[in-house]
Amino acid sequence: MxxxxxxxxxxxxxxxxxxxxxxxxxxxxxxxxxxxxxxxxxxxxxxxxxxxxxxxxFPRKVSALLDVALGRNPAANYHWDALLRLAPWMFAYWRAxxxxxxxxxxxxxxxxxxxxxxxxxxxxxxxxxxxxFRDGGWLKLYRTAAGLDVERSEFPLARSYGLSAREVSVDEALTMEPSLRPVFTGAVIWSDPxxxxxxxxxxxxxxxxxxxxxxxxxxxxxxxxxxxxxxxxxxxxxxxxxxxxxxxxxxxxxxxxxxxxxxxxxxEVKRGYHMHYHTEGNAALSRPVLDEEGGYVITPMVGGIRLTTGVEFARRDALKSPVQLDKTEVLARGLFPLGARAEPEPWMGSRPAxxxxxxxxxxxxxxxxxxxxxxxxxxxxxxxxxxxxxxxxxxxxxxxxxxxxxxxxxxxx
Known part of the structure; x- marks a missing residue:
């Protein structure tokens, strides 16, 4: 042909x-x-x-790098056997x-x-x-005042490009998403996405x-x-x-x-995982919600509530190691009444970067x-x-x- x-x-x-x-x-x-x-x-x-x-x-602060290296940041995971090959790419990523x-x-x-x-x-x-498709933007939640301060620092540049970011109180965030639990100290609604x-x-x-x-x-x-x-x-x-x-x-x-x-x-690739969940009772979400310091997003999908993880540095074809999903699921259950998993095993994919x-x-x-x-x-x-x-x-x-x-x-x- x-x-x-x-x-x-x-x-x-x-x-x-x-x-x-x-x-x-x-x-x-x-x-x-x-x-x-x-x-x-x-x-x-x-x-x-x-x-x-x-x-x-890529994290620039020593404390943030240590959190990743010691497994304290649920948004990141790595395979030791991949780091040597990835080192030049990761250094260029750090510089950028x-x-x-x-x-x-x-x-x-x-x-x-x-x-x-x-x-x-x-x-x-x-x-x-x-x-x-749905409107409504997405909601970013912050567990600490320091995390919210970092988000505020992005507002001037965002507004210079005509984007709409608005800080909201915990009560206002709960009005937007009544099924959330108040385990966060502040929130920002980005209306453009x-x-x-x-x-x-x-x-x-x-x-x-x-x-x-x-x-x-x-x-x-x-x-x-x-x-x-x-x-x-x-x-x-x-x-x-x-x-x-x-x-x-x-x-x-x-x-x-x-x-x-x-x-x-x-x-190179940055791997990630997701899982769908049933909900308890009448719990629902109307938009994606990012737990910034928890390192995950929960969002309503046709298959249930989808929880997506952060970044895993590993060989593209290495076996699954969904440790981030296990960590973030605990945090997500504290934020939102997730029910049972809706799938037998997590999905894994690779983000080309x-x-x-x-x-x-x-x-x-x-x-x-x-x-x-x-x-x-x-x-x-x-x-x-x-x-x-x-x-x-x-x-x-x-x-x-x-x-x-x-x-x-x-x-x-």
């Missing part, structure tokens, strides 16, 4: 890229070893995080987390975040997926609409990608597919495909006809549709919606 473009990876990013290319009249085949939205895009807090101008940064470079991050990322809510809204309306009740369901709806536009979704192994003259070929269950251009949007598996072509990009915390969106260096949309770290679901728009504009020669230069792979040369 011959097509205009092959898109490898049917998560939210790859599906959004395929959708935007099909809207521009291209024939597109979307290839994944599983169905759309069944891997990394399934297991997240479901936030369209318009307000994430500050990233999940300096206060000055975090401001650079915010300046660059805001150029994408400004489009996130509208781009999701456009795709959701076209795909009939608006029923998954939206959230969804099924990230996987949203991705599947976008993929279904892509098919309605004439696109094709196929099962296949992206590692079969090969050069074919001046173009590309990948093998699928229905046979080989050829195209002059290919988009790699494979998240944590991107380097499995890129290394054989000589690409050396500092892409570059050390500077920015994604790569654009052409692959030295590989004519190859494009990249990878490394969205904690914001893959948020940034999927705007990434699709930006990359499709670049591939089509249109004026891009924002300057793509900060997201170029050339920054690592």
């Amino acid at each position: 011959k097509t205009d473009t092959i898109v490898l990876g049917a998560g939210i990013v790859g599906t959004s890229v395929a959708h935007h290319l099909a809207q521009r009249g291209r024939s597109v085949v979307l290839v994944d070893r599983r169905g759309p939205g069944e891997e990394t895009s399934y297991g997240n807090a479901g936030l369209v995080e318009r307000a994430s101008i500050y990233p999940v940064a 987390s300096s206060p000055a470079r975090l401001l650079d991050y915010a300046r660059h990322m805001e150029t994408l975040l400004a489009f996130t809510v509208d781009e999701h809204d456009r795709l959701a309306r076209a795909a009939g997926a608006t029923h998954f 939206h959230s969804v009740s099924s990230p996987g369901g949203v991705t599947q709806a976008y993929a279904a609409h892509f098919a309605e536009l004439g696109g094709e979704v196929r099962r296949g192994d992206a590692r079969t990608l090969a050069r074919l003259g001046s173009g590309w070929m990948v093998t699928t269950e229905e046979g080989p597919v050829e195209a002059p251009e290919v988009v790699v949007a494979l998240g944590p598996w991107a380097m499995d495909v890129l290394r054989p072509f000589g690409l050396r990009l500092p892409l 570059f050390p500077d915390m920015l994604p790569v969106i654009g052409p692959a260096p030295g590989q004519n006809g190859m494009w990249l949309a990878i490394g969205h770290q904690h914001l893959g679901f948020t940034l999927g549709p705007v990434t699709g728009r930006l990359l499709a504009e670049m591939m089509s020669g249109d004026v891009p919606c924002t300057d793509p230069a900060p997201f170029s792979a050339d920054r690592f040369r």
